[in-house]
Amino acid sequence: MTILPYLLAVWIFLVGLVGIVTSRNLIHLTVCVSICQSATYILLLAIGYKSHGTAPVFADIPTSRKVVDPVVQSLTLTDIVVAVAVSALLLALALKVFEAEGSLDPAEIAELKG
Amino acid sequence: MTTRVRLAIFSSGLVLVAALLVDGVSNLPPFGRYAGPYGDIVARLVEPQRHMANAVTAVVFDYRGFDTMGEELILFAAASAVALLLREMRDHDTSDLVEGIRSDALRGVGALAAIVTFVLALQVVAHGFITPGGGFQGGVVLSAAFALVFLTNEYRAYNRLASSSFAEPVEALGAGGYVFLGLLALALGFGFLENFLPFGVTGRLRSGGSAAIVNWSSALAVSGGFALIFSEYLQENVAVRHGRVGK
């Protein structure tokens, strides 16, 4: 099927969302957020693929050769760095919540309400 | 809100979002038949215009170098954040803790592996415009070299190589250096972050122009950022195991 990779990206995104909503552990939740992020990588890279295209590095191939899209790869690279940054931050926050509350369950630590 | 209510709300939303997304992606060009002009134009221009063989690195550091600058700053903000948050928790200096690996074989192999990885990292960064690689990839490999030291050697050895007091300035230097290079180009009469040095010959190590400098700057920023994050988490880990955390 010609849209299967895109559907895969959508599926992974939805699975990540399910994980977030049903999570009982902040660290598990952070990993689910990065799963949602992975879905966007797959979508971007799948969009840029060209059949019979090779890596866009012209070190040993002529410039006329068909290559996959280099721009989406650059976008994905940026996206990965953003994901790292957010995950690192969320994990640090989760650690501190555990320090303060002794629990990582979102339901138990909810102090701000109303 | 009870769990059942939440799941009901979520499930109904999920069905709708799934429909929306599927409808969206099913109208994309079929997989493998992407025809967008941006990538083609860049792939055609990258060698004649910029004498770079790696189109991805060219896009990252030259054509869309401004985005990469923003991204370095994101990493910078996050690494500073982790340092800020985790440092508040520790009440003692952890540099005196001894957490050693006893096996000499492991330490030896680990040291060798770390050295090889370190050299590999530098090679990946330096050849960014010629082969797959570049500042990011090399920076990550570099921080992996440091992580190897922790894993196979002892905590104090890691600290000697990549402690926070070393990683933090390196990282700020990398991120700040990127912005500075952009302003320098501006001061020299070029556009912000314009590639103003000679481009060299495609395929040679000395290609890339000023984007090569930016490449190294981002390698510094990434390795510094990751090393800082690792350092903070490792100190946290060690301190918890030795009961040094909490009030």
Added chain:
Amino acid sequence: MTIVPIVVAAPLLTAALIALAGKWLPHVVADAAGLAVTGLSLALASVLLARTSARLITYWFGGWRPRAGSFPVGIGWAVDRLGAGFALLVTCLLFAALAYSWRTMTEEHYLFVALLIVFGAAMAGFVLSGDIFNMFVFFELMSVAAFVLTAYQAEEASPLQGAFNFAVSNTLGAFLVLTGIALLYGRTGRLNLAAIGQTLTNQGRHDGLVAAAFALITCGFLVKAALVPFHFWLADAHATAPAPVCVLFSGVMVEVGIFAVARIYWTVFDGVLGEFQSPIRDVLLGVGVVTAVLGAVMAGAQRHLKRLLAYSTIAHAGCFMIGVALLTPDALGGVAAYIVAHAFAKGALFLCGGVLLTRFGEVDELLLHGSGRALPVSAIAWFAGALALASPPLLGTFTGHALIDDTASTMGYWWVPVVLAFATIGSTAAIVRAGLRVYAGAGDPDDPLLADEPGEAPPPQERASLGLMQAIALVLALAGLGVGAWTGLATRAVEAAHTFTDRISYAAVVLDHRALPPPPPETWHTTAASVAWAVVTLVGSAAVGAASVYRNRFPEPLTRALGAALAPLHAVHSGNIGDYVAWLVLGTGIVGGLLAVSVHGVL
């Protein structure tokens, strides 16, 4: 136009330098450097504002300026008047926030200054950008900086919970935006806003992909704009972030989301989706109305001062969206004027809250009963800010309200002024009530309708002077009032909005290097109807606020009924991230689904 990149790059470089050297330098150096570079950006942004009155300034990074008509391979910025004005507003608030934090004595203060500057510079970059992925990068930069600033000085769980909920919600919003960007790239192969818009219009297809991209990007930015049901993170984040950070959150960060929705619609989608303006308008109006009403109602039920102000921001964000949703330049100009007045007034209120926290260690309205009598300058600032938000005739948010009300009435939406009045009265009355209780010691020391909440831990730092903090709050409040009094604001804002909504000229300037046609000359007159509404909101806010102080004396059945009505609302704002994300998904499904269905070719 070399000053364009300097507006954003200079603060970013300074922030990196402060982070690099701040550990070894005295604090005052970090503070001074921050203020100096923010002042520079402020000056440059003013110059940009002046120069964009008749022009659209483009800047291409990396020297990649395309020849006229050829493909844009680099990242381009397109500075129009509304963008420059917004950037100026950001730098003003950043300056005030930095001045307010002057000489805070904590050890890591230099990192706070650096991150605050990064936050402000990122927002300025976002509104000046003309490239969709570049906007995304700055969006993430400002978000990450915001997450950190919220968790700053976290000694107890509640700031962390606020920061965590904030981070997860906004990150999911960013994913939605990124998915939309990917879809647009897949269809058009371009990342420049003008180029995407032009390509979509030329292709003319409004199928599932364009519909989904529009829905996803809009919903992603609606999360940032804290509109219902994507708004849950805002109250938590505001309750725990330090006061100067809240100034920026309520003053410009939420508004960045509103700006983004407008920018993306007008430059990218208006060409291909322009024939569906009516259903799009209805959907967005619906979102705005629900948000405005909910914000006003929830504000009245808060005793945590910063949460109260946060819900007031949500109510006003709903009003902003109503203005944007009308999809005309007049209403958009009104929103711009409204945002400026609101930013200053709300900023002043948050700073007063910060002063109370520093002086008394409390932000709970009931526990602070009467304590504010020792702070007369704060009291004046508080009530001046409340007055500005109450939209009295010719002051404060009046200009914005009047423009939106007049436009809506002309278009036949007679109920818009009613909704705006309700939102204003509801949220401002809560502020008046809190002010009366805290600063005048009026009313009963108890209130049956207020939620029971924990107080914020006092910041463990010494401050240079309460006097300086209060003075800044007063200056902001007076600025907020004065914005309404400036008669030229309405005409300038509407003219700027005309340029903003002119997609064809935007593309012509950016891609073909043509000159911008002058906007049609605007003359705006205050109508009797708008003055009448202004009197209603002024009197209403004061009366309801004064009456609310005595809610303890309301008849029992009334309070029980109100309490029962409020209970499910309070239950829904549970503080649990799982709940928030569930609502976010439902919201994307419904709002996104409605938007997509409205523009889909198939139906």
